[in-house]
Amino acid sequence: MAALATHLSIKEIWSWLEDVPDPEIPVISVVELGIVRDVSLDGAAIVVTVTPTYSGCPATAVIAMDIEQAIRKHGIDEVRIETQLSPAWTTDWITESAREKLNAYGIAPPEKGAACAGALRTRTRIKCPLCGSANTECISQFGSTPCKAHYRCKDCLEPFDYFKSF
Amino acid sequence: MADNPTVEFALRMGDNCLVLGQNVSAWCGHAPVLEEDIALANVALDLIGQTRMWLGLAGELEGKGRSADDLAFLRDVREFRNCLLVEQPNSDFGQTLMRQFLFDAWHHPMLKMLSGAADARVAEIAEKSVKEAAYHLDRSTDLIIRLGDGSDESHHRMQGALDRLWRYSGELMAADAIDEAVVGPGLGDIEAQYKDYTSKVFGEATLTIPEAAFMQKGGKVGLHTEALGHMLADMQFLQRSYPGAQW
Ligand SMILES: [Zn+2]
Numbered sequence: 001m002a003a004l005a006t007h008l009s010i011k012e013i014w015s016w017l018e019d020v021p022d023p024e025i026p027v028i029s030v031v032e033l034g035i036v037r038d039v040s041l042d043g044a045a046i047v048v049t050v051t052p053t054y055s056g057c058p059a060t061a062v063i064a065m066d067i068e069q070a071i072r073k074h075g076i077d078e079v080r081i082e083t084q085l086s087p088a089w090t091t092d093w094i095t096e097s098a099r100e101k102l103n104a105y106g107i108a109p110p111e112k113g114a115a116c117a118g119a120l121r122t123r124t125r126i127k128c129p130l131c132g133s134a135n136t137e138c139i140s141q142f143g144s145t146p147c148k149a150h151y152r153c154k155d156c157l158e159p160f161d162y163f164k165s166f
Numbered sequence: 167m168a169d170n171p172t173v174e175f176a177l178r179m180g181d182n183c184l185v186l187g188q189n190v191s192a193w194c195g196h197a198p199v200l201e202e203d204i205a206l207a208n209v210a211l212d213l214i215g216q217t218r219m220w221l222g223l224a225g226e227l228e229g230k231g232r233s234a235d236d237l238a239f240l241r242d243v244r245e246f247r248n249c250l251l252v253e254q255p256n257s258d259f260g261q262t263l264m265r266q267f268l269f270d271a272w273h274h275p276m277l278k279m280l281s282g283a284a285d286a287r288v289a290e291i292a293e294k295s296v297k298e299a300a301y302h303l304d305r306s307t308d309l310i311i312r313l314g315d316g317s318d319e320s321h322h323r324m325q326g327a328l329d330r331l332w333r334y335s336g337e338l339m340a341a342d343a344i345d346e347a348v349v350g351p352g353l354g355d356i357e358a359q360y361k362d363y364t365s366k367v368f369g370e371a372t373l374t375i376p377e378a379a380f381m382q383k384g385g386k387v388g389l390h391t392e393a394l395g396h397m398l399a400d401m402q403f404l405q406r407s408y409p410g411a412q413w
Contacts, residue, residue, distance in 0.1 A: 055294055056215025086290035141301055142205035150201060166297055
């Protein structure tokens with residue numbers, strides 16, 4: 001079966017990865033999240049280059065395992081996952097389709113172009129994913145997972161997660 | 167001391183993250199409010215993630231086959247290269263927060279500068295970490311101001327924490343040949359930024375920087391306070407008693 005990889009197109013492998021959900025936010029795929037940086041062939045092996053979201057994110061190891069399994073499921077034996085740190089992952093790489101899915105799922109999508117390295121002590125108005133109001137407040141920049149902040153809507157009074165720009 | 171300054175430098179960066187991350191993680195389940203419990207756990211997680219990158223690099227460059235885990239769990243106290251600030255005990259929430267702020271206010275500009283370091287491996291770890299450090303600094307700044315300029319009780323506790331911990335802040339900026347070899351000539355800028363930023367925030371927080379300016383140091387060359395030994399005894403217990411244990 002190992003020879004099978006050479007007959008595959010890279011495009012086909014990308015399409016398999018589009019079916020791999022993020023373990024913590026299953027409505028979006030690892031491809032939509034922007035963490036799959038490259039897919040290539042090295043002899044009979046498929047090499048997938050992944051970049052971590054947060055350096056301590058517990059989902060990173062699970063994602064690598066899920067990607068490997070998704071490829072093995074198609075009869076490929078040799079799969080290698082490589083980690084790439086630079087350029088560092090940014091929420092600007094999250095696709096438009098994923099932003100809509102996040103909002104429908106109840107998570108406000110990240111502001112674009114606001115990656116945080118220089119933007120300290122600024123609070124942008126985030127739209128409530130439940131009622132659409134911009135009358136919201138940040139409760140904490142740290143939420144249920146490393147990538148989310150904790151917000152509250154002052155109109156519908158519901159708490160919600162914001163996928164913070166990074 | 168290792169011959170390669172990058173090994174020693176990566177140990178310093180990694181040990182700072184490890185010791186602070188381990189101390190902060192002890193708050194999990196004990197913080198005064200749920201939001202802070204979550205924030206503390208997230209900050210600790212980021213720091214442990216950064217530890218893996220720095221100690222991973224140190225182990226690789228050292229070339230003795232030691233992994234990040236080996237370096238974390240099997241070195242003795244004199245081999246640790248973290249600054250004294252991060253090993254100071256958690257004490258109350260005020261001291262934990264002050265320790266975090268005094269660290270973050272250095273960590274963020276330091277990582278920003280390191281993102282342009284000549285050694286690409288150092289630069290890429292810094293580029294990844296600086297975004298996390300920005301959120302850490304954002305949170306600790308916000309809370310220092312709110313609690314410093316808060317109730318009499320919170321003000322009193324924050325001032326007490328600043329009085330106790332300020333003497334450990336100087337070591338962060340005290341550069342030697344190793345720092346200079348890896349970071350380059352910009353180290354003086356970090357000290358200037360640190361002084362500027364911390365005095366602005368303490369002003370807003372109505373807190374007074376202690377006048378007695380004697381700065382404690384020693385951590386970077388392995389001379390630690392008593393607290394680090396206690397922390398390591400707890401953190402390393404399992405690997406010391408059951409070598410190679412996995413789960
Ligand atoms: Zn709402």
